[in-house]
Amino acid sequence: MKINLxxxxxxxxxxxxxxxxxxxxxxxxxxxxxxxxxxxxxxxEVMLKNKHYSTAGLLASRICGICSIxxxxxxxxxxxxxxxxxxPETAAKLRxxxxxxxxxxxxxxxxxxxxxxxxxxxxxxxxxxxxxxDLAAIAIRLKGLGNRLCDTVAGRTTHPVAFxxxxxxxxxQKRHLxxxxxxxxxxxxxLQTVADLFSTFTIPDFIRETEFVSLxxxxxxxxxxxxxxxxxxVEHKEQDYQPMTNEYVDKNNxxxxxxxxxxxxxxxxxxxFNNNAQLLHPxxxxxxxxxxxxxxxxxxxxxxxxxxxxxxxxxHEAICLIDELVESxxxxxxxxxxxxxxxxxxxxxxxxxILFHHYKYDKTGRILxxxxxxxxxxxxxxxxxxxxxxxKKFAMTKEMTDEKxxxxxxxxxxxYDPCISCSVH
Amino acid sequence: MKYLxxxxxxxxxAIFDFTSxxxxxxxxxxxxxxxxxxxxxxxxxxxxxxxxxxxDDYDIALIEGSVSRNDEVKxxxxxxxxxxxxxxxxxxxxxxxxxxxxNEFDLKSMNREVYxxxxxxxxxxxxxxxxxxxxIEIPGxxxxxxxxxxxxxxxxxxxPFQIPVYSVCVECKQRFTTCLFEKGQLCLGPITRAGCNAPxxxxxxxCWGCRGPSVEANYKSFFSIVKEKGFNDIEFRERLNFFGxxxxxxxx
Numbered sequence: 001m002k003i004n005l006x007x008x009x010x011x012x013x014x015x016x017x018x019x020x021x022x023x024x025x026x027x028x029x030x031x032x033x034x035x036x037x038x039x040x041x042x043x044x045e046v047m048l049k050n051k052h053y054s055t056a057g058l059l060a061s062r063i064c065g066i067c068s069i070x071x072x073x074x075x076x077x078x079x080x081x082x083x084x085x086x087x088p089e090t091a092a093k094l095r096x097x098x099x100x101x102x103x104x105x106x107x108x109x110x111x112x113x114x115x116x117x118x119x120x121x122x123x124x125x126x127x128x129x130x131x132x133x134d135l136a137a138i139a140i141r142l143k144g145l146g147n148r149l150c151d152t153v154a155g156r157t158t159h160p161v162a163f164x165x166x167x168x169x170x171x172x173q174k175r176h177l178x179x180x181x182x183x184x185x186x187x188x189x190x191l192q193t194v195a196d197l198f199s200t201f202t203i204p205d206f207i208r209e210t211e212f213v214s215l216x217x218x219x220x221x222x223x224x225x226x227x228x229x230x231x232x233x234v235e236h237k238e239q240d241y242q243p244m245t246n247e248y249v250d251k252n253n254x255x256x257x258x259x260x261x262x263x264x265x266x267x268x269x270x271x272x273f274n275n276n277a278q279l280l281h282p283x284x285x286x287x288x289x290x291x292x293x294x295x296x297x298x299x300x301x302x303x304x305x306x307x308x309x310x311x312x313x314x315x316h317e318a319i320c321l322i323d324e325l326v327e328s329x330x331x332x333x334x335x336x337x338x339x340x341x342x343x344x345x346x347x348x349x350x351x352x353x354i355l356f357h358h359y360k361y362d363k364t365g366r367i368l369x370x371x372x373x374x375x376x377x378x379x380x381x382x383x384x385x386x387x388x389x390x391x392k393k394f395a396m397t398k399e400m401t402d403e404k405x406x407x408x409x410x411x412x413x414x415x416y417d418p419c420i421s422c423s424v425h
Numbered sequence: 426m427k428y429l430x431x432x433x434x435x436x437x438x439a440i441f442d443f444t445s446x447x448x449x450x451x452x453x454x455x456x457x458x459x460x461x462x463x464x465x466x467x468x469x470x471x472x473x474x475x476x477x478x479x480x481d482d483y484d485i486a487l488i489e490g491s492v493s494r495n496d497e498v499k500x501x502x503x504x505x506x507x508x509x510x511x512x513x514x515x516x517x518x519x520x521x522x523x524x525x526x527x528n529e530f531d532l533k534s535m536n537r538e539v540y541x542x543x544x545x546x547x548x549x550x551x552x553x554x555x556x557x558x559x560x561i562e563i564p565g566x567x568x569x570x571x572x573x574x575x576x577x578x579x580x581x582x583x584x585p586f587q588i589p590v591y592s593v594c595v596e597c598k599q600r601f602t603t604c605l606f607e608k609g610q611l612c613l614g615p616i617t618r619a620g621c622n623a624p625x626x627x628x629x630x631x632c633w634g635c636r637g638p639s640v641e642a643n644y645k646s647f648f649s650i651v652k653e654k655g656f657n658d659i660e661f662r663e664r665l666n667f668f669g670x671x672x673x674x675x676x677x
Contacts, residue, residue, distance in 0.1 A: 017447065043547070059667075062448075063446060113475065114475070124475055125475065155628030161624050161629070161630045162630075
């Protein structure tokens, strides 16, 4: 079989950050199949050094423009664990509510603005505004709701202002929360329309057995803090994240790579779902079942579906949180913070997967050492392995062309919703 | 789409990202209530974060991020050759932003600390205007979409465009935010350019000066108030340096 294929994508589009796909098949033999991250490194772990604890969250949120709320929450959780601070319940609920806003806006951005155009054969969402006006209106409406929820609770969606070590420094007004509650309820119809649409799409039938890493939910589907679990049966406490992530430097990549029981592992909505599906809101579970998503799912393209399922979950949980907050009234929102020498780790499920911040402090509350392990950093090696496997499975047929393979491999990378600048913090 | 009987010019816009978090680009697809009109008023020919279509024929280049590797210098020079108008979006592009905090450290030991024996190429962070001439600057971390829209209206319909010259304090008064100095907290609002609608003081963080100095900022009075209120000098300097926007200001 004389199959020759050549794919050379320099800076894949519709993802955050800069990464390249390179595939070369000569006479039916795979010469090269790679995913490489070429983003410029920013050295946040060095910039965090000597920063005062009150500044760390502010700086850490700048690691990522899309998941800045997660970075900020993870950073202050690491500091709170180092100083042994217990956050008041109301503050913890407000943080989780903002986190749900971020998960919602980030997933909607990915599912409808970045991934969906592939299923309509369009280069972006822009032509869809004219060709599919109803869908475009839903996409814009849902994304607006996610952003409004974040703006109201976190003070700003991109680079939040309301989160401080010890609690929150801003409490949203009751009437704003109740307004959002109505909007959230109404959004469920829009979400169902999106789910119905996705049930008509053909998701590529690609399975590669993968290890999935996420937080382990105890009573609730996990988002902030808790122990760590992998689908291969590895479990660790939050502070023992390093034997879970095992970061190392690859010579072709400015992002580090990670591994656990196999040569790579995956994090993200699909990993969370695979490890915690039984804890989803019943309505979200119904949607998962209707879209054919069952744990443990080893098809990375199904990450889009897992994100959509999580949208249902966070909307239902956000409505409950608002009810609880309105009923209990504002109450205490800041704990007393006394800096002390020591170290702490924070683990948070960012939209794209589990995120860790780890700081060592001196006794004045300044950072001596910082380490951040970011979701896409953990996914990069797995994307690379998936590309190799994808080429083996799909490229060896006469029907395959360079264009088709470029689209398929780009869709694979996009399904991970990579946040590449984040991965090269 | 005629307006008052006139067919508006649709400028061709290309959006580029350098070293950054891409949060400013994200703002371009936020502000959902006017998103469809915004996309209709311009022709976006290049926007890698959101679109796979691609063209090198553009009038306006919107640039996010700062320069931190040699290949970015060349890329930027090429963009400058094509663009009729070059606009920098956000604090990283305008002043270096938080990226420039890295310049306080030694590049070699920093590289060793993060990448061990496999160092990656990096140079000291520079804002865009250090490399090529910039026509319009829109500062902020992140940038305000309302200001980007106002700039687009200016370029399409020639309506006036100006970012505020006054300080953030004005916007705090407009939204009834209690002054953070009254609460015993430090805030750069009195010397920082408004236009963000002051979310940070309202959220309880105080202003960190991401939009750079307001016009004719009264540094002398401000510094004496900061001193009088007993704020720690190191803390104050750190805040001024955070986004790299007050580089030329000497604290007396």
